[in-house]
Amino acid sequence: MKKYNLTHLRELEAEAIHIIREVAAEFENPVMLYSIGKDSAVMVRLAEKAFYPGKVPFPLMHIDSKWKFKEMIEFRDNYAKENGWDLIVHYNKQGYEAGVGPFTHGSKVHTDTMKTKALLEGLSKYKFDAAFGGARRDEEKSRAKERIFSFRDKFHQWDPKNQRPELWDIYNARVHKGESIRVFPISNWTELDVWQYIRLENIPIVPLYYAKERPVVNIDGNLIMADDDRMPKELAEKAEMKKIRFRTLGCYPLTGAVESNAETIEEIVEEMMTVTVSERTTRVIDFDQEGSMEQKKREGYF
Amino acid sequence: MTTETKLNIQDFLNQDEKKDLLRILTAGSVDDGKSTLIGRLMFDSKMIYEDQLAALERDSKRIGHAGEDIDYALLLDGLKAEREQGITIDVAYRYFSTNKRKFIIADTPGHEQYTRNMVTGASTANLAIILIDATKGVITQTRRHTFLVSLLGIKHVVLAVNKMDLVDFDQKVFDQICEDYKNFVAQLDIPDVTFIPLSALKGDNVVEPSKKMPWYNGKCMLNFLENVHVSSDRNFEDMRYPVQYVLKPDNNFRGFSARVASGIVRKGETVMVLPSKKTSKIKSITTYDGEKDEAFPPESVTVTLEDEIDISRGDMLVYPDSLPRVERHFESMLVWMDEKPMDPTTHFFIKHANNNTKARIDKIQYKVDVNTMERSSIDFFSLNEIGRVVLTTNKPLFFDPYKKNKSTGAFVLIDPMTNNTVAVGMIIDKLSSDNLPSRITEDERLQIRRGEGLIVNEQYEKRYNQKGATLWVTGLHGSGKNEMAFSLEKQLFEMGATVVLLDGSSVRSGLSKELDYSPSDRAEHLRRVAEVCRLLNDQGIITICSFISPDKEIRKQVAKIVGEDRFHLFHMKADLDFCKKNKPEFYNQENLEYVPGIDITFDEPENASLELSATDNGKNPEKIIEFCRENGIFPLQ
Numbered sequence: 031m032k033k034y035n036l037t038h039l040r041e042l043e044a045e046a047i048h049i050i051r052e053v054a055a056e057f058e059n060p061v062m063l064y065s066i067g068k069d070s071a072v073m074v075r076l077a078e079k080a081f082y083p084g085k086v087p088f089p090l091m092h093i094d095s096k097w098k099f100k101e102m103i104e105f106r107d108n109y110a111k112e113n114g115w116d117l118i119v120h121y122n123k124q125g126y127e128a129g130v131g132p133f134t135h136g137s138k139v140h141t142d143t144m145k146t147k148a149l150l151e152g153l154s155k156y157k158f159d160a161a162f163g164g165a166r167r168d169e170e171k172s173r174a175k176e177r178i179f180s181f182r183d184k185f186h187q188w189d190p191k192n193q194r195p196e197l198w199d200i201y202n203a204r205v206h207k208g209e210s211i212r213v214f215p216i217s218n219w220t221e222l223d224v225w226q227y228i229r230l231e232n233i234p235i236v237p238l239y240y241a242k243e244r245p246v247v248n249i250d251g252n253l254i255m256a257d258d259d260r261m262p263k264e265l266a267e268k269a270e271m272k273k274i275r276f277r278t279l280g281c282y283p284l285t286g287a288v289e290s291n292a293e294t295i296e297e298i299v300e301e302m303m304t305v306t307v308s309e310r311t312t313r314v315i316d317f318d319q320e321g322s323m324e325q326k327k328r329e330g331y332f
Numbered sequence: 333m334t335t336e337t338k339l340n341i342q343d344f345l346n347q348d349e350k351k352d353l354l355r356i357l358t359a360g361s362v363d364d365g366k367s368t369l370i371g372r373l374m375f376d377s378k379m380i381y382e383d384q385l386a387a388l389e390r391d392s393k394r395i396g397h398a399g400e401d402i403d404y405a406l407l408l409d410g411l412k413a414e415r416e417q418g419i420t421i422d423v424a425y426r427y428f429s430t431n432k433r434k435f436i437i438a439d440t441p442g443h444e445q446y447t448r449n450m451v452t453g454a455s456t457a458n459l460a461i462i463l464i465d466a467t468k469g470v471i472t473q474t475r476r477h478t479f480l481v482s483l484l485g486i487k488h489v490v491l492a493v494n495k496m497d498l499v500d501f502d503q504k505v506f507d508q509i510c511e512d513y514k515n516f517v518a519q520l521d522i523p524d525v526t527f528i529p530l531s532a533l534k535g536d537n538v539v540e541p542s543k544k545m546p547w548y549n550g551k552c553m554l555n556f557l558e559n560v561h562v563s564s565d566r567n568f569e570d571m572r573y574p575v576q577y578v579l580k581p582d583n584n585f586r587g588f589s590a591r592v593a594s595g596i597v598r599k600g601e602t603v604m605v606l607p608s609k610k611t612s613k614i615k616s617i618t619t620y621d622g623e624k625d626e627a628f629p630p631e632s633v634t635v636t637l638e639d640e641i642d643i644s645r646g647d648m649l650v651y652p653d654s655l656p657r658v659e660r661h662f663e664s665m666l667v668w669m670d671e672k673p674m675d676p677t678t679h680f681f682i683k684h685a686n687n688n689t690k691a692r693i694d695k696i697q698y699k700v701d702v703n704t705m706e707r708s709s710i711d712f713f714s715l716n717e718i719g720r721v722v723l724t725t726n727k728p729l730f731f732d733p734y735k736k737n738k739s740t741g742a743f744v745l746i747d748p749m750t751n752n753t754v755a756v757g758m759i760i761d762k763l764s765s766d767n768l769p770s771r772i773t774e775d776e777r778l779q780i781r782r783g784e785g786l787i788v789n790e791q792y793e794k795r796y797n798q799k800g801a802t803l804w805v806t807g808l809h810g811s812g813k814n815e816m817a818f819s820l821e822k823q824l825f826e827m828g829a830t831v832v833l834l835d836g837s838s839v840r841s842g843l844s845k846e847l848d849y850s851p852s853d854r855a856e857h858l859r860r861v862a863e864v865c866r867l868l869n870d871q872g873i874i875t876i877c878s879f880i881s882p883d884k885e886i887r888k889q890v891a892k893i894v895g896e897d898r899f900h901l902f903h904m905k906a907d908l909d910f911c912k913k914n915k916p917e918f919y920n921q922e923n924l925e926y927v928p929g930i931d932i933t934f935d936e937p938e939n940a941s942l943e944l945s946a947t948d949n950g951k952n953p954e955k956i957i958e959f960c961r962e963n964g965i966f967p968l969q
């Protein structure tokens with residue numbers, strides 16, 4: 031008998047496509063949150079696959095904290111244009127005009143204002159009833175229990191005690207007016223799966239993921255790239271050229287680089303297989319306190 | 333980097349891409365070593381990074397339960413509250429892979445109060461690892477976990493006999509436990525059971541074969557998990573394609589997207605569409621990566637058909653020689669997942685194979701005690717209770733028994749008020765629909781014979797969001813009762829209440845046609861009105877009555893017929909001069925007879941719920957609405 035067996039990547043792909051279609055079928059006004067990172071890149075490709083040969087029937091939304099790496103924004107704009115995406119870019123205007131940023135206000139205020147608040151604003155502004163996110167359960171301990179359809183109340187809040195049972199591949203998409211669901215189609219993917227898929231599918235990603243000589247400053251053990259002149263002078267002065275890359279991308283002052291020689295996906299994966307530090311330690315916001323990601327999630331951050 | 337290493341990593345990746353996926357459920361009672369085992373599997377397959385390990389060492393000292401050893405369990409117990417309580421209270425998903433396979437572990441707590449969590453984890457698993465503490469042997473929990481695993485249709489069980497180090501790695505202990513378990517599992521439907529003796533803490537038979545148990549010839553845990561054959565567990569025989577999404581990018585393309593639930597979808601094959609039973613041929617199987625000749629579960633694809641047939645989400649494509657059951661009335665096993673006990677009157681939403689409709693639980697055949705598997709009868713389910721039920725849905729479902737086909741045999745019930753997923757079910761088709769207790773049971777038949785309805789008060793109340801009640805307005809002719817009553821009716825109606833208005837002229841034009849205004853005819857007229865109110869109130873409807881009803885004795889009688897507790901009297905207070913000014917055309921008539929306030933007395937009520945002022949009539953409807961709200965008449969409290 032012929033063997034009908036999918037590889038793990040194809041099985042994960044089929045699962046994600048099913049989830050994405052389910053949302054398009056059951057919700058009135060979904061959106062896909064696009065963070066420009068590798069997980070988003072994979073998620074968008076999955077959406078394109080889900081509706082092929084048609085177009086993706088919902089918009090993408092990027093929450094711009096105004097402190098992203100320049101290369102990210104460039105990549106976003108080019109890529110959206112090339113592929114004809116319906117892309118919404120939203121930022122917290124008030125915060126931006128008040129000059130909120132990590133150097134002046136600290137990472138907490140910056141994240142609260144320019145990311146969490148901006149996200150909630152964006153979701154409310156367009157009255158989205160479902161929002162896809164590219165989070166994975168293997169990223170962080172508190173995410174291990176996250177549902178694929180994660181229920182949020184009228185205030186976009188996540189209550190770990192008030193999540194719906196999720197069995198088989200049957201997803202409960204019912205919400206009252208004002209409530210919403212965050213949907214994580216790549217919940218079951220690991221970092222390695224994501225890289226493997228990017229390689230398999232030839233998905234373009236921001237060049238910052240590949241190692242290159244870049245100016246970085248060592249701030250409390252984190253290699254922070256001097257991406258623009260908003261970095262305080264006394265720090266920027268200390269910048270040195272190092273061959274680095276990023277394992278995750280976010281706001282440049284809050285995203286630590288790793289020293290690396292990996293210039294191709296194969297080399298990245300190879301480094302990953304031997305790497306001894308998990309992905310999230312390169313994200314400065316996690317250092318606050320134990321359970322901090324859970325706290326952020328309760329407040330509405332992804 | 334040399335070309336040689338590049339080639340190696342390429343090889344590795346090419347190899348890695350071809351791995352398949354195994355979904356595992358782990359079950360055990362508290363402290364059997366479940367978290368330790370999972371932590372060890374992840375650690376030894378190098379899925380724990382150094383920073384996590386550092387955090388782990390720090391935490392082990394602070395809140396660990398493993399003494400001087402590293403407490404692997406801390407890796408897994410995610411949410412804050414749980415970490416503080418030291419128990420796992422939800423389903424947590426873990427990931428690790430070896431060069432053979434990728435694994436997803438659904439880690440669920442073992443206590444009875446977490447039955448629903450285990451059921452959740454079991455729903456997607458190919459295989460279950462059931463832990464046993466070698467010092468304790470097969471206990472109640474083991475039986476419960478095994479029962480749930482069998483209920484959810486998992487075909488492979490590994491009985492991991494843990495803590496062998498505490499029984500000196502004694503073969504006799506292990507053999508006895510296997511023996512006990514075999515006796516028990518024989519009653520259930522689990523085709524493949526494997527026994528492995530291990531010590532999760534010390535690492536024996538987890539990743540490396542143990543030197544301390546030379547008598548054991550089987551595989552160690554990881555080796556077993558890497559090689560167990562599960563792909564043929566899927567149903568490849570009965571093709572089921574539950575349409576999930578209709579794809580119509582332009583006029584040339586009309587595709588039906590779905591995940592293949594079971595069987596093989598083949599290009600060129602004749603398919604039948606349910607429920608319309610129309611047939612056509614599969615013209616193409618389209619994907620982003622090109623056209624395919626066939627698709628199998630769990631692939632997500634899009635098919636087009638040769639003919640233009642009206643198909644929407646929830647319809648199902650099947651082969652004409654292998655049809656599913658198409659029925660509104662069926663039996664299933666049900667697990668109650670909600671904190672709130674089941675309300676037998678609820679019409680649930682049911683979600684099944686991309687089909688959304690409503691369902692009622694007609695009957696609970698029995699409840700199964702998850703520990704002893706004994707059956708008993710109950711009227712409703714509470715959290716974590718499991719039983720066999722009969723259901724009726726509004727639309728027919730296209731289903732197979734869960735045992736034969738998980739994808740078309742599973743469903744969830746959603747509460748229409750809270751939107752929570754309150755129960756999950758697995759369809760059984762032992763009895764044909766005709767032999768099932770029908771929507772009208774024997775008890776109900778007796779009830780009908782006694783003249784009682786089959787719908788209980790609460791059901792009406794829930795449906796209408798109100799209590800059946802009579803709002804009775806009394807007052808002189810011309811006091812403004814009618815104006816008030818009609819305005820009240822309109823406002824309540826607009827707020828969503830279900831109301832019927834009765835007033836003198838409408839009732840006298842038909843129902844009381846032969847009656848005049850003499851006191852005795854008035855009494856009969858109002859008796860009829862009261863009876864109508866009683867019938868309507870019994871069926872949950874609010875009646876608004878606007879009648880002069882001058883005689884307090886008659887009003888008392890009316891209250892009695894309607895039911896004192898749902899009769900509410902409102903007095904439109906107005907003096908005769910006001911009424912005369914208001915309705916001169918009536919009062920100026922000659923030979924007025926039987927007119928309350930003129931030639932018969934109007935008994936001012938002493939016991940009215942509200943006194944309404946005729947001179948400020950505009951405010952009165954709002955006052956009565958407020959009264960209804962306060963007394964839980966509408967909306968329901």
Ligand SMILES: Nc1nc2c(ncn2[C@@H]2O[C@H](COP(=O)(O)OP(=O)(O)O)[C@@H](O)[C@H]2O)c(=O)[nH]1
Nearest residue numbers: 362363364365366367368398405495531532533
């Ligand atoms: N002696 C011994 N102790 C073990 C073994 N496995 C786990 N334990 C200990 O049993 C306790 C409970 O383990 P844990 O993994 O948290 O159990 P869980 O509640 O099933 O997750 C901890 O103190 C572990 O160190 C074993 O194989 N041998």
Ligand SMILES: [Mg+2]
Nearest residue numbers: 366367405420
């Ligand atoms: Mg545990």
